[in-house]
Amino acid sequence: MDTLTLFQRFGLAIAIGAIVGMERHWRERDEQEGQRTAGLRTFTLAGLLGGTAGLLEQAISGAEAAGGLTVAGIFLVFSLVFAAFQYRESIASENYSVTSVIAAMSTFALGALAVLGSQSLAAAGGVALVSILASREVLHGFMRTLTWNELRSAILFLAMTFIVLPLIPARAIGPFGGISPADIWMLVILLAGISFCGYVAVKVFGTSRGELLAGAVGGLISSTGVTITNSRRAKAGDDPRPLVAGTLAANAVSCAKVTVFCLALAAPIAWRIGPALVTTALVMAGFSLFFFQRSQDTHAGNDARNPFELAAVLKMALLLVAIAFLARAATLWFGDAGLLVVAALSGLADVDAIAVTIAGMQNTIDVELAARAFGVAVIANTIAKAAYATIVGRGAFSGHFLLASSAALAAGLTVFVLTPAFSV
Known part of the structure; x- marks a missing residue:
């Protein structure tokens, strides 16, 4: 390791200590001189000490086979001394x-890591450490409002993602390309x-604003998932108007997203179908704002409902998987000649996949046929939702959603019919 690199790494170790020390000193800024165990200078020296320990480790053991005994020994002594002084301060205060x-440990x-290991990881760790330390009030306030349902659901969601998912086989099973158990579980995680996220948004921003924001963000992932989730909540007794506003926002974002996909992958097809998709999105967005303004914006407070019901999420995921399986089977049955049928069946579950497929076929099919297949997929997806x-x-949720969806589809179809057709 050359001298310049060593100086950079050593400087990073000192910088990490300085930024942590700034936060610790600021928090105890009202203390008299000598009444705090550690402030800006002490934490800066702690980072410097960690970097120095790393340099000593390299000098003694060699960069290729550092045993870590030097760093471990200095770290142990430093931790014991610091803890002893902190203990005396704790007794006094x-x-x-x-x-x-x-924080000192x-x-x-991190100072040692900056010298011996990855500078990027050390810098990221320093930023994360300061962020956690500076967020004390926010985190304490969050814990005071956290309910058991929220904690249980968060733990369950993490277990589903990081424990269960890696254990599920990814290999597809069955005919027509099969179904991957891992893909099914990923859909469960997506819906959950x-x-x-919708629950958290409502709790933070209030009912109307939270549902609108959660729907718009959810539309980037799965507007079908947002529709199913909000439908289930409306049936359970939640206020339907903000739920409709969020669902329509998700569908508007989904139409806009598909238009961008098509424009990026197949511009000629986008120029043909794009105006109709944009019109559909604008009408849905207009209805979303209308229901948003008519809804009462209240905060959820200590709402007792679960952020998600796993049994209901599993049922909906299996339903979407079954529809996708039927669409894949129809693709093999009908072939290229049945593009419109396949687009309609695929649209029952999702638009993104068939949109990418059609855009990839732009050099082998007529633009008008591709645009019609695109439109059929969007119509089928909207009808399915x-x-x-x-x-x-x-109830009221389905009535409002049917009204807005019908108006949006009618407007989009009108624009598509009036837009001149062309082929390349």
């Missing part, structure tokens, strides 16, 4: 927080994630 001890370790809203949601 009757404040028994161990945060500063952990982390600062030392949309529901959980209207059916989900009727079957799962019912």
Whole structure:
């Protein structure tokens, strides 16, 4: 390692200590001189000490086979000395927080990492450490409002993602290309994630604004998932108007997203179908804002409902997988001649996949046929979501959604018919 690199790494170790020390010193800025165990200077020195320990490790053991004994020994002595001084301060002030001890140990370790390991990881760790330390009030306030349902759902969601998913086989099973158990579970995680994010948005921003924001973000992932989730919640008794606003926002974003996909992958097809898709999106967005303005914006407070019900999420995921399986089977049955049929069947579950497929066929099929297939997929997807809203949601939610969806489709079809057709 050349001298310039060593100076850069050593400087990073000192910088990590300085930024942590700034936060610790600022938090205890009202203390008299000598009444705090560690501030800006001490934490800067802790980062410097960690970097120095790393340099000594390299000098003694060699960069190729560093045993870590030097760093470990200095780290142990530093931690014991710092903890002893912090203990005396805690007794005097009757404040028994161990945060500063952990922060000092982390600062030392990150300083050593900056010299011995990855500079990027060390810098990222320093930023994360300062962010956590500076977020004390926010985190404490969050914990005071956290309910058992929210904690349980968060733990369950993490377990589904990081424990269960890696254990599920990804190999497809069955005919017509088969079905991957991992893909099914990923869909379960997607639906649960949309529901959980919507719950958090409502709790933070209030009912109307939260649902609108959650729907718009969910539309980037799966407007079908948002529709199913909100339909189930409407049936359970939640206010239908903000749910409709969020669902229509998701569908508007989905139409805009598909237009961007098509424009990026197949510009000629986009110029033919794009005006109709944009019109559909604008009408849905208009209805979304209308229902948003008519809804009462209240905060959820300590709402007792679960962020997501796993049983309901599993049922909906299996339903979407079954529809996608039928669409894939129809593709093999009908072949290229049945593009419109395949587009309609694929649209029952999702638009993104068939949109990318059609855009990839731009050099082998006529633009008008591709645009019609595109439109059929969007129409089928909108009708399917209207059916989900009727079957799962019912009541005012399904009525409002059917009205807005019908108006949006009618406007989009009108624009498509009036737009001159062309071929390349």
